[in-house]
Amino acid sequence: MSGLCGWIGYGGADDQIQPIIERMTMPLIRFDGSPAQSLIGNRVALALAASNRYAHTYRKEGLFVGLWGYAKFSNTSVELNRLVGREGIAKVIADQWPLKREAVLADLSGEFVCCILNDHLQEAVLAVDRMGTRPLYYQQSQQVLLFGSSADSIVMHPFGVSEVDPQGLYSYVFFHMIPGPDTIYLGQKRLLPGEYLIYRNGRIEVKKYWQVQFKEKEKRPFAELKEEFLALLHSSIRETVEGQKVGTFLSGGTDSSTIAGILSQVSGQPAKTYSIGFEAAGYDEMGYARIAAQHFATQHHEYYVTPEDVVAAIPQIASIFDQPFGNASAIPAFYCAQMAKADGLDKLLGGDGGDELFGGNERYAKQYIFSFYEKLPLVLREKFITPLTLKVPANIVPGIIRKMRSYVEQATVPMPERMETYNLLIRYHPENVFTGEFLASIDAAYPLTLLRKIYYQTHADSLVNRMLASDWKFTLADNDLPKVIKACELAGMNVAFPLLNSEMVDFSAHLEPQLKLKGTKLRYFFKEALRGFLPDEIIAKKKHGFGLPVGIWLQQHKTLQAQAADSLNDLRSRKIVRPDFIDKLLGQHLHEHPSYHGTMVWLLMMMEYWYKQRVSC
Structure with missing residues (x-):
């Protein structure tokens, strides 16, 4: 919850600066009322709003460091972690940055946003964690760098730009959110997962301090992998709990059920679990949540969201997001978090990331089937199969021929565009949805350009790993994580994602691709490793989640x-x-x-x- 904000390159008298930083802080604390602290120098300012557990600051001789969230150094950096225990992580980062520069960031793990400001050198460093669990926006205006974990914070500064970017609106309708690095405002950008920004001499450089390195040919015995995986689940959840009152979302899927079971083991008492249902055929998954709750003997809590709840929540959900956001399952996540808040919990655990680490989304299997077509000889495809098949009218042929035509029609679309075959905006056609005046102001090809850029920057030979890495950005960092984090913020609840632990991400990157997607079998390793721990019904069920009818x-x-x-x-x-x-x-x-x-x-x-x-x- 909450966050940080500030600037470098803007100065003035204290009685002028303090009200500005307070205005920028207001969007961060408006829902949960977290305590805020501000550090002000000659031409720098930094404000951090969060409870003591998630707010880390350090100041010395013109150097300002702020870290929002929680972070640690890698397990190999034993001495640094000892120093963190004695001096605090903000001071350790301040001491290490001049010596190691971006290597300090590469050694960090956790869920965080980090800021280093040097008033004397007029240098700033901004960074987000490897998976982009927390956002950081920035904007340069008149030799001033503004930044904040909320776009609204930047707009509150006198130099902040509040003009809406039409391209952002178009991307919103295309993706149902606005994917980074873009935002809803002109000139305002967002750091991508594993990125850091350096600002010096009035210039911005954005670089990667971490990027996934898939080890696709590394073979290890299944029993050895399973043992390590289970140990990682326990250590990640144990670390996340940290003596707090913790519960977990429970949809009845493999991820949330696994977390519920491990949480019970780690805490030594029945986990508190929270589920949402709907009185709508085909949407209610409460039955599976109850199977998991009974299997692990959790302290289970349920709530059935009604249309009246949706009507009441819409204005609140719209207000918590700092740019248009179209994932309707933010509403059930909000009501889940409300239950946990009323129950006196400090934190909820989300199962987000399991599908994207271990190959659990249906589209992975679907694209695997389409990839067979690409393996046919090029001449055979281009000269015979494709032209002959697509000549057949789709509306007058028998079912089997129609399916063949549909298969070829989709299989000939290259990746990653093929994943957008059923995109809602494409199906409607943009010219039927938007006014001519609006379309003249945007680049309609941009969303697919961005998809291709992210997809092809991943160094992986396998189709499944390229799709996974793409989903880490578009599905997790841009969509699912903001959905859960903001819904929980609205309810005044902290949230963490133990499956996105850095060690777990590394473990996934070293798994053979066929252990993630074995033919069309989704999450093969994950399910087999947990067979006997999870109920068979949970392992066999299809993914659903908290989809709103x-x-x-x-x-x-x-x-x-x-x-x-x-x-x-x-x-x-x-x-x-x-x-x-x-x-x-x-x-x-x-x-x-x-x-x-x-x-x-x-x-x-x-x-x-x-x-x-x-x-x-």
Whole structure:
């Protein structure tokens, strides 16, 4: 929760500077009221808002260091970790940076944002952890570097820019969030996982201090891998607990069930688990959560989210995110966190990351099947199979031929574009969704350009590892982690992700690709290593999670319908979305296929709610 903010290159009298840093701090503490402290120099300022456990600062002779979150040095750096225990991690970083520079960052693990400011040299260093669990935004304006873990903090500075970037809005509708390094504001950027920024002499350099190195040919006995994996699960969760009152989300999937079981073992008492259900066919997974809760004898808590809950939560969810965010499962995560807060807990554990480390998403198996086509001789594909198959009209052929045509049609699309075959915006066609005026202001090809850039910068030979590394950025850092963190912040609850422990990430990177995806078997190693520990029903179930039945409720619930209609009607005046598309979406599409078209209604509704709370009409 909370965060840090500040600047370098801007000075003035104390009575002028203090109110500015306090304004920048306000977005960080507005929901949880965390204590805030500020450090001010001649032309630097740093504010950190968090409880003592997550706020680490050091100041000496023009040097300012702040670390938000928790971090440690690698297990091989025994002496440094001893120093951390005696002097605090902020001071150790301050002492080590002049000697080792970015090697200090590469030796850190945990979930953190770090800032080093040198008032004398007018140098700044900003960094986020390896998996980007916590965000850090920055903007350069008039030789001043502004930064903050919330985009709203930067906007509060006199030099902060609050002009909305149309490209960010387009990316939002394409991805359902705004992927880094971009943001909703012009000129404002965000550090990517494992990145650090150096600012000196008025210039910004952004570099990687860590990047995954897959060891795809490293073979080890299964029994040895299993032993190490189970030991890592225990040590990661034990380290995360740290004497606090801790519980865990429980969806009934393999990740949350595993954490619930290990948490019970580590704490020596039944884990406190929290689950959300829905009174909607095909969405309620409470049965699996109960199987896990019973199997591990947890202290289980349940809540069934209703359409009325969604109506009440929408303005709050929109307000907690500092840019448009369209993942509707933030709402069930919020109600889960509320239960934990009411139960007196300090922290919740999230199972996020297991699918992306060990190969658990359905699209991995799907793309594996499509990859067979690429292995056919090029001449055979280009001269015969592709042209002959695609000549067949899709709407008049028998089922088996239609499936073959669909397969070839998708298989001929190169990766990573192929993963966006069913992208909602692409299916609608951007020119049918956005106004001509808006489209003239953006680059419609940019989202796919960004996808390709991230996908091909990964040094991996296997398809599954390239997809995993891409998902670490787009699925985790840009989507799932902000969803859970912000939902918990709204409820006043801390959250941690033990499966994203640095040692666990390294372990995953050294697994053979076929242990992650064995043919089309998802998470092969993970499931086999936990067979006998997890209930068989959990191992066999398909992934679901806390998906919200938005479309169904939009079709059935009058108040939610009216809320959506009012929002989309207000959105018309912004000249972003075509009025005829809004009419068709609400008047026809939603009734034809509520679960599919309801997603677009939700995206546009959350965009408008963000506008209402952030930008004057």
